[in-house]
Amino acid sequence: MPRQRIKTTWKIPNDDAQLKKYARYLRDKGIRTSTLDSYVFRVGRYLEFCDQEQPSQETGQKFRDHLMDNDLSRSSINNYCFAIRQFHRMLGLDFEFTFLKPHNEIPYYFTSDEVNRIFDEITNIKHLAIFKTAFFACLRAGDICNLDVKDLDLERLTLRVVEGKGGKNALLYLSEDAASTLRDYLAVRPDLKLDGRSPLFFSDFGARLDRRDIHRLVINYKKRAGINKPGGAHVLFRHTPASIMVLNGCDLLTIQHILRHSDIKTTMRYLHLADESKRERYDQFLKL
Structure with missing residues (x-):
């Protein structure tokens, strides 16, 4: 048959x-x-x-x-x-959309107290290392996922990331607080190679993290900290440190370099925050 x-x-x-x-x-x-x-x-x-x-x-x-x-x-x-x-x-077709005009100001950010409340909720050393590295280096979620162990220099408190299409290296700063947490993390981090590279952070199943993993972590710990303010990873790791620096009197050119903005106009979205500390700096610097 x-x-x-x-x-x-x-x-x-x-x-x-x-x-x-x-x-x-x-x-x-x-x-x-x-x-x-x-x-x-x-x-x-x-x-x-x-x-x-x-x-x-x-x-x-x-x-x-x-x-x-x-x-x-x-x-x-x-x-x-x-x-x-x-x-x-x-596909060889030319689709056109009407793009929405972005807001020129940052609508929200987390305060220093709120950031500390989020950090205080984290008892997982890997998660704490991710959060402090991302926050103090002002990283994008994609940057975090693509980091390798070799990108760290804890003696010089620096971190290297690869920028955009050209593959240029950018050297970022780390705080001693972030470096201390990273040392504790690296002491217990299992040795793992993926595609010939040693990812700095990876999932508990041995895969590279993706941006959605980072976003879910932020939302989870923000909820644990009792913070109802909108915002995920980009707000916590980019908008917030930039806003805090502006409020503490940092100049926009320095913030532009730290955030790796190619155009100062992007950084100028934070300028309105300077109004909150303008009087204090005026009293500090304009004296006879």
Whole structure:
């Protein structure tokens, strides 16, 4: 009796194939890993919403409206649009979206007391090392995930990160407090190599962390600390240290270099915070 062929298909689902192709496209364009992962994730959500092999401009606009209806931040909606536009350029189509004008001021940040309350809730040495490293070096979530042990110099209290498309190295500062926590962490950190590299931080299952892991940690510890103020990893590790530096009288040019902003206009979003300490500095410096 002839054998019957099993009635199934081993074809890769179209969405997965498209996303893999898109990831290669972004990699070939020199997009850094953290941005690439974010774009692929966002386009995956987009394709899931559209349920079409090649969504139309009209469908793309419906997805954008869907994001706005769900009260996503302006920057999140714009990032979705950037990712989707790149995806359609890969397909040879020119999609255009109306990008939302970003706020020129930082709407919220955590106070020094709130940051300390969050740190005080952390009893896991790995998590505490992640938080203090990210906070004192003003790291993006993607920076944290991409760090290797060799990027640390605890004697000089510095940390090296790779910047953007050009792969340039940036040297960042660490506080002695962060370095002390890192020494305690490294003393118990298991030796692990992934793809020939030794990631500074990794999951309990031996994989590199991703940005969503970092965001979930921040939300969890913020909740434990009883802080209801909006904001996740970017607010805690970028907006907050910059805001605290401004309130303590630091000049914007120094903050620009620490945050690695290519344009001083981006840093100027923090300028309005200086008004809160302007009178104090006026009384301090204008004397006869």
